[in-house]
Amino acid sequence: MGVKELHESPSLSSLYPKALLGSLRKSGGSTLPSTEFVREGVVVDPAHLAAYNQVCGFRLDDVLPATYPHILAFPLQMALMTEADFPFPLLGMVHVANRITQHRQLRLDESFTLRVRAEDLRPHEKGKQFDVVSELLVNDSPVWTDVSTYLRRGGGSGEKTSRGQLSQPSPNAIWPVPGDIGRRYAEVSGDRNPIHLHPITAKAFGFPAAIAHGMWTKAHALAAFEGRLPEAFTVDVKFKQPVLLPAKVAFTSWSEGDGWAFELWNARKPKPHLEGSVVAL
Numbered sequence: 001m002g003v004k005e006l007h008e009s010p011s012l013s014s015l016y017p018k019a020l021l022g023s024l025r026k027s028g029g030s031t032l033p034s035t036e037f038v039r040e041g042v043v044v045d046p047a048h049l050a051a052y053n054q055v056c057g058f059r060l061d062d063v064l065p066a067t068y069p070h071i072l073a074f075p076l077q078m079a080l081m082t083e084a085d086f087p088f089p090l091l092g093m094v095h096v097a098n099r100i101t102q103h104r105q106l107r108l109d110e111s112f113t114l115r116v117r118a119e120d121l122r123p124h125e126k127g128k129q130f131d132v133v134s135e136l137l138v139n140d141s142p143v144w145t146d147v148s149t150y151l152r153r154g155g156g157s158g159e160k161t162s163r164g165q166l167s168q169p170s171p172n173a174i175w176p177v178p179g180d181i182g183r184r185y186a187e188v189s190g191d192r193n194p195i196h197l198h199p200i201t202a203k204a205f206g207f208p209a210a211i212a213h214g215m216w217t218k219a220h221a222l223a224a225f226e227g228r229l230p231e232a233f234t235v236d237v238k239f240k241q242p243v244l245l246p247a248k249v250a251f252t253s254w255s256e257g258d259g260w261a262f263e264l265w266n267a268r269k270p271k272p273h274l275e276g277s278v279v280a281l
Helices: 011-021 046-056 070-079 181-189 201-203 214-223
Strands: 001-008 036-042 094-102 112-124 127-138 141-153 173-177 233-239 249-257 259-266 272-280
Touching: 011 070, 036 070, 046 181, 046 214, 046 272, 070 112, 070 127, 070 181, 094 214, 181 214, 214 233, 214 259, 214 272
Parallel strands: 001 036
Antiparallel strands: 036 112, 094 141, 094 233, 112 127, 127 141, 173 249, 233 272, 249 259, 259 272
C-alpha cells in the first residue's frame, strides 16, 4: 500500500469543485486505490470542539465525543475519494452505515496521527459498496477507528435485504429537528453537500426537502447516552430513510447484552431513520 503524507488538512474549498468536476465522468473500474492518506500532528481546536458539541447536543468537555474525530478525518476522506484513480465520482454516493470504535477516551490536549484508506469493494443489491476506514493513532497504536460504508447506485447484484421495521415502537423522547440543522452542521463539519443545505439544492438531487446529515443524527443519538458510556466501546449504525427538514423524530433505546440498541424514527410514521447499537469493549 502506498502512503501519501499530508502536512496540513486538505482544503475543502478546493475539493468541492474537484468533486463537482468528477461527477461529470462515468463510474469505472473494479478496484479501489491502494493509497493511504496520512497526516501527523493532528490537534483539536477547543473552539471548534465546543461548536460541534453545541450543534450535536453534547455537553462541553475536554473529552472528545466518539463521533467528533470523524470531522477531523472528513477532509482526508474527501481528498481520497476525489483522486483521479478513485473508481466512483463523489457526488451521488450514499452513506449507508458507520461504525466507530473508541479504544479509550480521547482528550482535547492530545496530538494524533490520522490515517485514511478505502477497502472492501463488494456488490450490493442496488449497486456497489465499499468502506472508507479512518484511524487515529497515538504512539503508533490505534485509539479510534471509523468505518464509513458508501453505496454507489447502479447495476446491483447483491442479495436483497428486508426493509427496516421498528423493534421498539414506544419512544423515550421526541426531538424537534430545525430546518437549518443541515447548514449548522455543515459549518462545523465542512460537509457542504447541497442535499443538506437548502430545499432548492436538495430538490436538484431528487429530495423533496433538505435532509439532515447522517453523522449528525448519529452524534445526536449518541449524546443521549452521555454519562452512561464506557471508556471503550463500539457504536454502529445503519442509515435508513433520510430526515426531511424540518422534522420531528422519535428516539428509542433499550438494554441489549453489554450495551444498548437504539432507533431514531419519524415521529409521525413507524419508519426508521437510523438503527444502531453501543457495545462495550
